[in-house]
Amino acid sequence: MYNKNTDKDLVAAGLTAALGAGIVTSFAVGQGQDPLLALGITAIAAICGVIFHQFDII
Numbered sequence: 001m002y003n004k005n006t007d008k009d010l011v012a013a014g015l016t017a018a019l020g021a022g023i024v025t026s027f028a029v030g031q032g033q034d035p036l037l038a039l040g041i042t043a044i045a046a047i048c049g050v051i052f053h054q055f056d057i058i
Contacts, residue, residue, distance in 0.1 A: 010050050017049025018042050 025038035052058045 013053035014046045018046035021045035
């Protein structure tokens with residue numbers, strides 16, 4: 001009925017989410033946050049970005 005976008009670029013969605021989270025977490029590392037925690041936050045954001053894009057949540 002509706003023309004849904006069937007060509008989903010999951011890599012681009014993951015990279016966009018990781019880039020956005022990476023900018024914020026790099027600032028937090030500069031303020032003294034543990035770098036491994038920052039990488040974990042970035043990875044979780046990338047995974048959530050891919051899932052949300054895959055299921056058209058956002």
